[in-house]
Amino acid sequence: MGIKKDDPKPSRSRAIGTILLVIGAGFLILNLLLPQLFSPNVPRVPYSLFIDQVSDGEVARAYVGQDQIRYQLKTETEQAGEILATTPIFDLELPQRLEDNGVEFAAAPPKGNNWFATLLSWVIPPLIFVGIWQFFLRRGAGGPQGALSISKSKAKVYVESEGTKVSFDDVAGVDEAKTELEEIVEFLREPQRYTNIGARIPKGVLLVGPPGTGKTLLAKAVAGEAGVAFFSISGSEFVELFVGAGAARVRDLFEQAKQKAPCIIFIDELDAIGKSRAGNGFIAGGNDEREQTLNQLLTEMDGFAAGDATVIVLAATNRPETLDPALLRPGRFDRQVLVDRPDLAGRLKILEIYAGRVKLASDVDLKATATRTPGFAGADLANLVNEAALLAARNRRETVAQADFAEAIERVVAGLEKKSRVLNEKEKTIVAYHEVGHALVGAALEGGGQVAKISIVPRGMAALGYTLQLPTEDRFLLNETELRHQIATLLGGRSAEEIVFNSITTGAANDLQRATDLAERMVTTYGMSEVLGPLAYEKGQQNSFLGEGMMNPRRNVSDATAKAIDQEVRDLVETGHELALSILRANRDLLEAIAQQILEQEVIEGESLQTLLAKVQQPAALEAATT
Numbered sequence: 349m350g351i352k353k354d355d356p357k358p359s360r361s362r363a364i365g366t367i368l369l370v371i372g373a374g375f376l377i378l379n380l381l382l383p384q385l386f387s388p389n390v391p392r393v394p395y396s397l398f399i400d401q402v403s404d405g406e407v408a409r410a411y412v413g414q415d416q417i418r419y420q421l422k423t424e425t426e427q428a429g430e431i432l433a434t435t436p437i438f439d440l441e442l443p444q445r446l447e448d449n450g451v452e453f454a455a456a457p458p459k460g461n462n463w464f465a466t467l468l469s470w471v472i473p474p475l476i477f478v479g480i481w482q483f484f485l486r487r488g489a490g491g492p493q494g495a496l497s498i499s500k501s502k503a504k505v506y507v508e509s510e511g512t513k514v515s516f517d518d519v520a521g522v523d524e525a526k527t528e529l530e531e532i533v534e535f536l537r538e539p540q541r542y543t544n545i546g547a548r549i550p551k552g553v554l555l556v557g558p559p560g561t562g563k564t565l566l567a568k569a570v571a572g573e574a575g576v577a578f579f580s581i582s583g584s585e586f587v588e589l590f591v592g593a594g595a596a597r598v599r600d601l602f603e604q605a606k607q608k609a610p611c612i613i614f615i616d617e618l619d620a621i622g623k624s625r626a627g628n629g630f631i632a633g634g635n636d637e638r639e640q641t642l643n644q645l646l647t648e649m650d651g652f653a654a655g656d657a658t659v660i661v662l663a664a665t666n667r668p669e670t671l672d673p674a675l676l677r678p679g680r681f682d683r684q685v686l687v688d689r690p691d692l693a694g695r696l697k698i699l700e701i702y703a704g705r706v707k708l709a710s711d712v713d714l715k716a717t718a719t720r721t722p723g724f725a726g727a728d729l730a731n732l733v734n735e736a737a738l739l740a741a742r743n744r745r746e747t748v749a750q751a752d753f754a755e756a757i758e759r760v761v762a763g764l765e766k767k768s769r770v771l772n773e774k775e776k777t778i779v780a781y782h783e784v785g786h787a788l789v790g791a792a793l794e795g796g797g798q799v800a801k802i803s804i805v806p807r808g809m810a811a812l813g814y815t816l817q818l819p820t821e822d823r824f825l826l827n828e829t830e831l832r833h834q835i836a837t838l839l840g841g842r843s844a845e846e847i848v849f850n851s852i853t854t855g856a857a858n859d860l861q862r863a864t865d866l867a868e869r870m871v872t873t874y875g876m877s878e879v880l881g882p883l884a885y886e887k888g889q890q891n892s893f894l895g896e897g898m899m900n901p902r903r904n905v906s907d908a909t910a911k912a913i914d915q916e917v918r919d920l921v922e923t924g925h926e927l928a929l930s931i932l933r934a935n936r937d938l939l940e941a942i943a944q945q946i947l948e949q950e951v952i953e954g955e956s957l958q959t960l961l962a963k964v965q966q967p968a969a970l971e972a973a974t975t
């Protein structure tokens with residue numbers, strides 16, 4: 349695969365700009381000054397005076413030009429008369445008048461008195477024009493194709509090049525997607541086998557999945573495996589620079605592709621052009637261009653019918669819900685391949701791929717690392733291995749050890765350790781109790797996973813300390829109790845502050861945010877409220893992979909319902925709060941003990957933490973409820 353680099357050539361384009369400026373300035377000066385310099389200065393008189401002089405028979409001869417009449421006065425003597433000039437006005441009777449008064453007249457001779465200026469004024473504008481054109485071409489195309497490619501697709505053609513070839517073996521953890529794409533490779537290798545039976549080869553295959561799960565990588569692997577021409581372009585590259593260029597590019601891309609069939613066109617980030625045309629009318633302007641591009645794409649996809657050359661369009665997006673429905677219609681991107689985050693086995697395979705590229709110590713346990721990284725996408729795992737290798741190298745070790753992986757996970761999860769940030773003693777104490785609060789509540793309740801580490805070393809942007817809860821297994825479904833327990837755990841920090849210091853700090857803001865969000869989702873999305881029943885009060889967007897982050901818009905509900913929702917959310921959070929308080933009160937001594945210990949050590953993890961947390965007692969109320 350050839351990675352094409354956009355060479356900006358800054359010095360080059362600046363030089364061209366300078367040259368243009370100089371030429372332009374020169375042209376202006378010439379045009380302004382030359383006529384004055386080269387033509388003799390003639391006194392100007394009003395037109396009315398000229399007419400008077402003609403009528404009085406004082407004018408000997410006149411040259412009538414477009415923008416000037418020059419005339420010579422008669423003299424008694426033999427000397428040449430004075431030459432004057434006037435600006436003509438539109439006067440059809442002038443020739444008649446001149447003739448009547450015996451004036452010798454002619455059209456003005458062409459301004460050839462100054463052939464140099466004339467020449468320049470003919471030569472320079474085209475030069476400037478060509479210069480500007482070149483300038484934009486360089487900027488627009490930036491590739492070896494250079495000139496005339498404004499509307500040419502900038503698709504990079506991947507042809508198999510040995511050595512850098514990506515194959516299906518380089519992609520792991522997305523087995524279903526791989527199976528589907530292997531079929532596509534078959535279509536391309538032996539189209540007849542399918543068409544002979546009368547099967548229609550799909551035209552479009554859409555890879556959908558969260559960022560970093562390997563969609564682009566998979567497309568490259570298809571190219572590598574199929575051994576056919578592979579045109580790759582990113583959706584955002586269509587919409588650029590010139591209005592109308594996007595549609596022209598699409599046309600050109602398909603033109604090129606048909607000549608090279610069988611082949612693959614890969615459009616990365618399809619959502620950049622394929623956004624739904626409906627429902628975003630509120631974005632003022634700028635839509636037409638994308639719409640044209642989209643329409644052209646639809647037209648082209650409809651254009652090549654079965655029996656035609658085999659061109660398969662692969663596209664990738666992480667926002668399938670924003671795509672225009674027209675794109676997903678049969679005959680276009682009728683196949684959708686889900687490229688999801690890998691599960692435990694998949695993560696292990698991906699880790700194996702990347703760990704195979706670094707030197708590993710004998711104690712490395714990739715399985716354990718895979719277990720601790722649910723939710724990581726392929727790109728995160730690749731990054732994780734690299735972080736671990738960097739850590740080992742920084743500590744001047746020859747091989748990457750398990751401890752490096754453990755630390756790399758924390759880095760990726762919680763941001764880099766900020767050693768420079770120092771808390772004062774009072775703050776440190778508060779943070780210690782706060783974090784131990786989370787840990788104790790988390791340990792007492794099920795649903796949040798195992799408390800693996802408590803730390804009061806600041807990390808990342810916001811967290812002053814943190815409690816790391818790691819799932820013991822992949823979970824896809826959580827029940828109501830577990831969610832309630834998560835809310836209680838989130839409130840554990842603040843509850844500890846309340847109990848110990850009898851006051852609240854700003855440190856719990858993020859906890860409260862997350863607890864409230866969770867409670868709201870329980871009520872409005874998961875239908876877990878008894879009062880409100882199993883209704884979804886949020887308008888679900890079709891599954892958005894970016895998930896969690898944004899709240900869906902709420903369905904139109906009556907005031908009473910809105911009030912009830914608020915009440916339920918409040919109750920859930922308040923119940924969680926009470927639960928956390930009761931757990932902490934029941935374990936007050938343990939809270940003190942662990943907090944003191946963490947103030948000394950800054951971090952507690954592993955065996956010693958588990959021994960401490962094993963002492964957590966269930967509050968009486970909870971025990972009664974569960975047994």
Ligand code: ADP
Nearest residue numbers: 518519520559560561562563564565726727730
């Ligand atoms: P996407 O296009 O889905 O956002 P990419 O294909 O660009 O993700 O992935 C970025 C990088 O992460 C890849 O180049 C590869 O190194 C790594 N990666 C992602 N997913 C996988 C996977 N399933 N197997 C192996 N490597 C992966």
Ligand code: MG
Nearest residue numbers: 563564616664
């Ligand atoms: Mg990508």
Ligand code: ZN
Nearest residue numbers: 782841856859
């Ligand atoms: Zn907290």
